[in-house]
Amino acid sequence: MTRYTASGFGVPGEAEVRSWRNSWPPLFKALVRAGLSDMWVYLEYGTPGGGRRLDALLIGAGPDAVLGLVVVELKQWQTCRILDATRVQRSDGVVTAHPVHQVDAYRSFFTHWRPKSAPVLDVRAVVVLHDATAEEGAVLLAGAGGGERAGIPVLTAEDLSRPGRELAGLLQAGDLEAPDPRQVMVFEHIRWEPSSRLLEHVGAELEGSGTFALVGDQQDALLRILASAAQHLPAPESDYQAQEGPVGGAVITVSGGPGSGKTALAVRLLGRLMRAYPAAHPCFITPSGTLRAHLLDAVRSQKAAPELFPGIGALRSTAQRAGALVIDEAQRINRAGSRGLPPDLGAVVKKVPLAVIFLDERQVIRPGEGTTVEEIRAATRALGRTHQHLDLTGSFRCAGSAAYTDWVDALLYSDPVPWAGHEGYDLATAQDPFALQEWIEQATADGHTARTAAGFCWPWPRDRPRTPVLPLDISIEVPTPTSSGGTRVWEAAWNARTALTAPDGTVLAPKSQLWASHTGGHQQIGCIYTAQGLEYHHAGVIIGPDLTWTHGRWAAHPEESRDKELRGLPPEQYLRYALNIYRVLLTRGTHTTRIHSTDRKTQHYLDTLIRPGSGSGSPR
Structure with missing residues (x-):
C-alpha cells in the first residue's frame, strides 16, 4: 500500500484492499503451480496519464528473446448478465x-502506444475469474464475440487447478521464460506514447476499423453513452423520421482537460452511432473551425x-433533424448575450433525443463563450430530460504525463512548482526566439511535426497580400x-489565411486552419485559434507581453493584445482568458515543449522553475 500511494494513486480504499487480498493469492498460487515463479509480475500497473491501472502484468522472455507481456484482468465475480459484446x-x-473487451483494450494499448525506439513486444491477454465455475466462465466467454478479441481466454477456478504446463498454456505463458534483467530494465524505461495521431485515422474510426485504444475512463464513458443510446434512440431497424417524437431524451456532458481524449472518444462514438443507429443521422459539430x-x-x-461534420452555424437546424448529436469544444459556443444556455445549445438540449456534449471549462478564451456543465444540467432537468455527467481524468497527450499537465495548471492557476522531469516529459525554456526557431526547424528536418504558437500580441491584418x-x-x-548592449530583431509571420505556393508549386504555407499539420506550417507562427483542439509532436510557446510574472503573481496587460474581442477588457477579466489561452498552447506538444517569454523577468522566473537538464535538449 505504501508503494501504491507513493506512485501517485492515492490511498487505497477498503474495498480495493479487500479485492487485492481476494484476488492476488489465487493468481500467485496459479503462477507457482504453472512453473512460472521466475516471471516478473507488476500489480496495479498504471497506464500513462492515469487512464487506468491493470490488475496484473506478467513479463517473460519468449521465442527469439522477444519480450512477452500477459495482461491479466482479475475478477471475483461468479455470475453476471451479458448485455452485449462490450458490456455486462x-x-x-x-x-x-x-472483462474480455476491457483486457483487449489494454492489450491494444501496449501495441499502439509502443514508440518505434522500443523493443518489439508480444502482447497477450487473459481474464481470470478465480471464484467462477467452468460453466459460468463459458457463458462470459461466449458473450464476448469474436473478431479482434479472439484468443483471449476466460479462466475459472477449475482451470487454475490444472497441472503445470497445461495451466501455463492457459495463462498464455507456456512459451515464456524468466526475462533477462536488462530486458526488464528496457521495458520499465519505455516512454509510452501514441504511435499515430487521431486525425490520421478518423476515416478508419468512423468505419469501425480504427486502431486507437480507448482505455480506462474513456472506455467506461463510451459504454455508458452507448447504454444511454440504446435507451433513448429507436431500434436500429426502425425509421427515426417516422417517429411521433423523440424516444425519451438524454443529454450527456463529458468533461476533461487537455489531452484527456475527448475528441478521440467523440470520433469513436460518432462511428459507433453511425453503424448502430443510421436512421438517427448522427452528426459531429464543433465551434472550432480549425478542428x-x-x-x-x-x-x-x-x-x-x-453532412457528418456540419458547421457550427447549422447547430440549430441540425438539432431539428438529428436523432444523435455529438458536440465537441462546447465551451466555445457563442452565448449571444444570453444569461443561460446559448440559444442554439438550448435547442439541442430541448430537441435532440441523444446529445453528447464535450467541454473543458478552462478552455474558455473569449468573453462571449463559457457554457458550463451546471448550466446544461439545469436546463436539461428543467425540461424533464435525463442528464448524466462523465469525467475523463487521464492524460493521453504530453507523453501521457499527468505530472506535466498538473504542473501547467499549478503554474497558471495556483502555486507554481519546480519541474523535475516527472514521467519523462521533455520540457525546457528557450532563451530567445532565435533558439526556439532553430529547435523547431531541427525537429521538422528530423521528420516530426513541430510548431510554434504565440499569444495574440502582434498585428495580424485581415487584408494580407496573396503573394x-x-x-x-x-x-x-x-x-x-555581448557586452555591447545591442539588440537583434527576430521576425516571423503569422500563419497564412489562405494557402500559399511558390511559382514552382512548392507549398510555402498551408491555410490557417491546417497550419498545425500540413507542410510548411512550421515556418509560420500559430495562435490560440489555430492550435486549440489539435496537437503536434514538438510545441514551441511564446508568452507575449500580455502576461507577465509580477510581484509573485501573474499580471495581465490587455493593452498588449491585438485580439479585438479581448483588448478592451479590464486587466482582471483579461487575466482569466489569458491564462486559459496559454494553458491550451502549453499542452499541444505530444513529446516536448519549449517556452519563451518576451518579458525578461518572466523568462528568468520560468528558468528558476524549469531547471537545465529536465528536458533532453534536442527534439526526438
Missing part, C-alpha cells in the same frame, strides 16, 4: 465493461463528410549576448 451487468446491478477543417480534411474522400512572401508582422527585440 454484475450481480450487484452495476453495468461495466465486459472541423482538420476532420473534414481527414475524411475528404467520403462524400458524406460535410509567396508573408508579411513579418511579429517582431521581437532580443539582447545580443
Whole structure:
C-alpha cells in the first residue's frame, strides 16, 4: 500500500484492499503451480496519464528473446448478465465493461502506444475469474464475440487447478521464460506514447476499423453513452423520421482537460452511432473551425463528410433533424448575450433525443463563450430530460504525463512548482526566439511535426497580400549576448489565411486552419485559434507581453493584445482568458515543449522553475 500511494494513486480504499487480498493469492498460487515463479509480475500497473491501472502484468522472455507481456484482468465475480459484446451487468446491478473487451483494450494499448525506439513486444491477454465455475466462465466467454478479441481466454477456478504446463498454456505463458534483467530494465524505461495521431485515422474510426485504444475512463464513458443510446434512440431497424417524437431524451456532458481524449472518444462514438443507429443521422459539430477543417480534411474522400461534420452555424437546424448529436469544444459556443444556455445549445438540449456534449471549462478564451456543465444540467432537468455527467481524468497527450499537465495548471492557476522531469516529459525554456526557431526547424528536418504558437500580441491584418512572401508582422527585440548592449530583431509571420505556393508549386504555407499539420506550417507562427483542439509532436510557446510574472503573481496587460474581442477588457477579466489561452498552447506538444517569454523577468522566473537538464535538449 505504501508503494501504491507513493506512485501517485492515492490511498487505497477498503474495498480495493479487500479485492487485492481476494484476488492476488489465487493468481500467485496459479503462477507457482504453472512453473512460472521466475516471471516478473507488476500489480496495479498504471497506464500513462492515469487512464487506468491493470490488475496484473506478467513479463517473460519468449521465442527469439522477444519480450512477452500477459495482461491479466482479475475478477471475483461468479455470475453476471451479458448485455452485449462490450458490456455486462454484475450481480450487484452495476453495468461495466465486459472483462474480455476491457483486457483487449489494454492489450491494444501496449501495441499502439509502443514508440518505434522500443523493443518489439508480444502482447497477450487473459481474464481470470478465480471464484467462477467452468460453466459460468463459458457463458462470459461466449458473450464476448469474436473478431479482434479472439484468443483471449476466460479462466475459472477449475482451470487454475490444472497441472503445470497445461495451466501455463492457459495463462498464455507456456512459451515464456524468466526475462533477462536488462530486458526488464528496457521495458520499465519505455516512454509510452501514441504511435499515430487521431486525425490520421478518423476515416478508419468512423468505419469501425480504427486502431486507437480507448482505455480506462474513456472506455467506461463510451459504454455508458452507448447504454444511454440504446435507451433513448429507436431500434436500429426502425425509421427515426417516422417517429411521433423523440424516444425519451438524454443529454450527456463529458468533461476533461487537455489531452484527456475527448475528441478521440467523440470520433469513436460518432462511428459507433453511425453503424448502430443510421436512421438517427448522427452528426459531429464543433465551434472550432480549425478542428472541423482538420476532420473534414481527414475524411475528404467520403462524400458524406460535410453532412457528418456540419458547421457550427447549422447547430440549430441540425438539432431539428438529428436523432444523435455529438458536440465537441462546447465551451466555445457563442452565448449571444444570453444569461443561460446559448440559444442554439438550448435547442439541442430541448430537441435532440441523444446529445453528447464535450467541454473543458478552462478552455474558455473569449468573453462571449463559457457554457458550463451546471448550466446544461439545469436546463436539461428543467425540461424533464435525463442528464448524466462523465469525467475523463487521464492524460493521453504530453507523453501521457499527468505530472506535466498538473504542473501547467499549478503554474497558471495556483502555486507554481519546480519541474523535475516527472514521467519523462521533455520540457525546457528557450532563451530567445532565435533558439526556439532553430529547435523547431531541427525537429521538422528530423521528420516530426513541430510548431510554434504565440499569444495574440502582434498585428495580424485581415487584408494580407496573396503573394509567396508573408508579411513579418511579429517582431521581437532580443539582447545580443555581448557586452555591447545591442539588440537583434527576430521576425516571423503569422500563419497564412489562405494557402500559399511558390511559382514552382512548392507549398510555402498551408491555410490557417491546417497550419498545425500540413507542410510548411512550421515556418509560420500559430495562435490560440489555430492550435486549440489539435496537437503536434514538438510545441514551441511564446508568452507575449500580455502576461507577465509580477510581484509573485501573474499580471495581465490587455493593452498588449491585438485580439479585438479581448483588448478592451479590464486587466482582471483579461487575466482569466489569458491564462486559459496559454494553458491550451502549453499542452499541444505530444513529446516536448519549449517556452519563451518576451518579458525578461518572466523568462528568468520560468528558468528558476524549469531547471537545465529536465528536458533532453534536442527534439526526438
